[in-house]
Each structure stands twice: as structure tokens, then as C-alpha cells.
Amino acid sequence: MGFSDLTGDGCLDMIFVHPDFQGLGIASRLLSRVEKEALNLGFTRIYTEASRTARPFFERRGFRVITRQTVEKRGQSLENFRMEKLYTE
Numbered sequence: 761m762g763f764s765d766l767t768g769d770g771c772l773d774m775i776f777v778h779p780d781f782q783g784l785g786i787a788s789r790l791l792s793r794v795e796k797e798a799l800n801l802g803f804t805r806i807y808t809e810a811s812r813t814a815r816p817f818f819e820r821r822g823f824r825v826i827t828r829q830t831v832e833k834r835g836q837s838l839e840n841f842r843m844e845k846l847y848t849e
């Protein structure tokens with residue numbers, strides 16, 4: 761139904777939920793799990809590159825946009841957003 765990951769430098773590279781199961785809180789649960797793991801590992805921030813459609817999800821979960829960027833994928837220009845969430849004591 762869904763999956764996510766976290767790289768060694770705190771990048772949440774992927775978070776995907778199957779279209780039939782979106783809007784049920786699955787990504788939120790995946791993100792909570794990733795955040796818990798990140799805190800255990802001592803990370804003070806997580807960052808991601810969110811598509812336009814994923815941006816509202818990350819904003820609701822406390823991420824903020826650092827930069828808006830344009831990336832080339834298979835000859836197409838796509839806009840995405842580098843976003844981060846800081847964990848401070």
C-alpha cells in the first residue's frame with residue numbers, strides 16, 4: 761500500500777501511497793515512523809524534495825519550503841520544492 765525511506769544524511773527520498781489507499785492517513789503513519797527513527801539516530805532535521813502535489817502533505821506535517829526548483833526529467837521540466845523539518849529540543 762505504501763512505502764518510505766530515509767538516507768544517511770536525513771533525506772526522505774521517497775514516500776508513496778497506492779492511489780486506492782490515499783487519504784487514509786497511511787503516509788502520516790509512515791512519516792511518523794521515519795521521524796521516530798531519525799530522532800533515534802540523532803538527526804536534527806529531515807529534508808525532502810516534494811512534488812507540487814506532495815507539498816501540502818509535508819506542510820501539514822510541519823515541513824517548510826526552503827527553495828523552489830526546476831528539475832529535468834525525461835526531457836520535461838518539473839517544479840519541485842526542497843523542504844525541511846527541524847527537530848529542536
Ligand SMILES: CC(C)(COP(=O)(O)OP(=O)(O)OC[C@H]1O[C@@H](n2cnc3c(N)ncnc32)[C@H](O)[C@@H]1OP(=O)(O)O)[C@@H](O)C(=O)NCCC(=O)NCCS
Pocket residue numbers: 772773774775776777778781782783784785786787788789808809810811813814816817818820
Ligand atoms: C503525498 C502522499 C504520500 C500522501 O499520502 P496519504 O496517505 O494520502 O496522506 P495522508 O492520508 O496521511 O494525509 C495526511 C494529510 O495530508 C493531507 N494531504 C495529503 N495529500 C494531499 C494533497 N495532495 N493535497 C492536500 N492535502 C493533502 C491530508 O488531507 C491529510 O491532512 P489531515 O491529516 O490534516 O487530514 C500520496 O498522495 C502519494 O503517494 N502521492 C504520490 C507520490 C508522491 O507525490 N510522493 C512524494 C514524493 S517524495
